[in-house]
Amino acid sequence: MGYIVLARKWRPRRFEEFVGQRHVVTALINSLAAERVHHAYLFAGTRGVGKTTVARILAKALNCVEGIVSEPCGTCEACVAIDEGCFVDLLEVDAASRTKVDDTRDLLDNVQYAPTAGRFKVYLIDEVHMLSKHSFNALLKTLEEPPPHVKFLLATTDPQKLPVTVLSRCLQFNLKRLTLVQIQEQLQKICTAEEVQAEPSGLTEIARGADGSMRDALSLLDQAIAFCGGAVSKESVDAMLGTIDRQHVIRLLEGLAKGDSSALLKEIARVDEFAPDYATILDELMGELQRLAVIQLVGRDEMLEEQEALLELAEAISAEDVQLYYQIAVQGRKDLDVCRDRRSGVEMTLLRMVAFRPNVTIGGGGNAVTGVRPPELKPTVEDTSKSALKASPSLKQKTLEQSEQIPKTSDLAESKAGEWGRLLSSANISGAARQLAEHCTVEKQSDDRIVLILAEENAYLNTPQVKGRLEAALREHLGRELRLNIGTGATRAATPAELREAGEDQRISNAREAIEQDPNVRAVQAAFDAILEADSIQPAENKTTHL
Numbered sequence: 001m002g003y004i005v006l007a008r009k010w011r012p013r014r015f016e017e018f019v020g021q022r023h024v025v026t027a028l029i030n031s032l033a034a035e036r037v038h039h040a041y042l043f044a045g046t047r048g049v050g051k052t053t054v055a056r057i058l059a060k061a062l063n064c065v066e067g068i069v070s071e072p073c074g075t076c077e078a079c080v081a082i083d084e085g086c087f088v089d090l091l092e093v094d095a096a097s098r099t100k101v102d103d104t105r106d107l108l109d110n111v112q113y114a115p116t117a118g119r120f121k122v123y124l125i126d127e128v129h130m131l132s133k134h135s136f137n138a139l140l141k142t143l144e145e146p147p148p149h150v151k152f153l154l155a156t157t158d159p160q161k162l163p164v165t166v167l168s169r170c171l172q173f174n175l176k177r178l179t180l181v182q183i184q185e186q187l188q189k190i191c192t193a194e195e196v197q198a199e200p201s202g203l204t205e206i207a208r209g210a211d212g213s214m215r216d217a218l219s220l221l222d223q224a225i226a227f228c229g230g231a232v233s234k235e236s237v238d239a240m241l242g243t244i245d246r247q248h249v250i251r252l253l254e255g256l257a258k259g260d261s262s263a264l265l266k267e268i269a270r271v272d273e274f275a276p277d278y279a280t281i282l283d284e285l286m287g288e289l290q291r292l293a294v295i296q297l298v299g300r301d302e303m304l305e306e307q308e309a310l311l312e313l314a315e316a317i318s319a320e321d322v323q324l325y326y327q328i329a330v331q332g333r334k335d336l337d338v339c340r341d342r343r344s345g346v347e348m349t350l351l352r353m354v355a356f357r358p359n360v361t362i363g364g365g366g367n368a369v370t371g372v373r374p375p376e377l378k379p380t381v382e383d384t385s386k387s388a389l390k391a392s393p394s395l396k397q398k399t400l401e402q403s404e405q406i407p408k409t410s411d412l413a414e415s416k417a418g419e420w421g422r423l424l425s426s427a428n429i430s431g432a433a434r435q436l437a438e439h440c441t442v443e444k445q446s447d448d449r450i451v452l453i454l455a456e457e458n459a460y461l462n463t464p465q466v467k468g469r470l471e472a473a474l475r476e477h478l479g480r481e482l483r484l485n486i487g488t489g490a491t492r493a494a495t496p497a498e499l500r501e502a503g504e505d506q507r508i509s510n511a512r513e514a515i516e517q518d519p520n521v522r523a524v525q526a527a528f529d530a531i532l533e534a535d536s537i538q539p540a541e542n543k544t545t546h547l
Helices: 022-033 051-063 077-084 101-108 133-144 180-193 200-210 214-228 234-241 246-258 261-272 278-297 308-316 319-338 342-355 381-391 393-405 418-426 431-438 456-461 464-478 496-517 519-528
Strands: 040-044 090-094 121-126 150-156 171-174 361-364 367-370 440-446 449-454 483-488
Touching (some): 022 051, 051 090, 051 121, 051 150, 101 133, 180 200, 180 214, 214 234, 246 261, 246 278, 246 308, 246 342, 261 342, 278 342, 278 431, 278 464, 308 431, 319 342, 319 431, 418 431, 418 440, 418 496, 431 440, 431 456, 431 464, 431 496, 449 456, 464 483, 496 519
Parallel strands (some): 090 121, 449 483
Antiparallel strands (some): 361 367, 440 449
């Protein structure tokens, strides 16, 4: 016998062999065991997740010689014939090639006749959404009131295209994409059975490339075995799939963390030697940024592999910058098709990340330029405290209450609300740890202990990892052992985040008032009957222009 491809050789023949889809398999087994069998089933899902396979197993369970069973025996004449594709009472139809109404009518002409060899006459219609409107109309009456010896098994990748009248007459099951772990475990099982040496990391790359489809995974495994000469390795799989070595992406993130545009361009030049798919570079970059965001805001995820590099990057890149980079990468991915060439599109996307990153000095070598919002121009907590309290009476009241209730035991227990903010400004705290700190107020403190209060609506910021990073940063800044306790409740003083927001509001209010009182603006309004759009007025940065 000739070689049989893995996708066919390892196609499940029993429900117990099915990978994943337990919500579908369990429902079918229970209904078969109780002999409560519907006359029409619709299996929907993306390609390669088992729609046709589960339909064939169901056909075997209905026509098994042992009777209607929850698990076909797989050895009787009916089961063997269905596996070999020659069972006379299983009519498999590819709706994509038989879309005309005449084809449907010819198919249904024999519905009234009893099955020849089996218990039921089963119609398996694949890609049923491809049928024409007239074909659906011809099918409807039979689908609604079929003879007792007829069962319809429909499969589709696009159930939205089916008429509602058809959907309402079927028992519908939605098959899910398989997870990375499910695919990898099945690939490992197959490699062991086929006596193929395979690195787990190589199988992981194949599973990732399959994108939830087991059939695609088996086809890629077949290709990898041939490409690698019988031994599947990660390097060979990466070369076969055209994927990018993860270290290249990590180095790109390190360049972004430093704001070094020269390092970014040099890394793209190194990647270019492998003739990559540049869309894949941005896809991988977005994937790593997503993992960074999870680590920063949720904590270490045991499911993530090779986290050490990401943990260092999570400290070096703020949570706000990670979100900014992700959005720029998404937009850059959309723009690739209209770029002069894809390499320049990726380079421009990376340079845009550096150029739009706030509060940094960007560039490479000796040609550094300041970012969009220079650090010296961004108001600090100290700069905004006075205007914030003036703009918001409620914040002033909070500050007065704090001065009455917090004892002056050390530099961290001052009565002024700005003390906590000034400590944060002087300490080296960034990312999610800074976000947590800026939403807290000091409740109590001693030489070795600080008690902070966090509002209930911001409780999600207080994860064990983020709290540990904040505690370590404060310990390093103060130069002594320190224990940090964070509770939730109503804050009795203005938080640094509230002060900053109030300060920004005051600056915007001052800018709008200055524009409205400007004599030139008033003259233009009077001459042209113009209307001043107040929402469009923003405070100008005090930039110094060098000519």
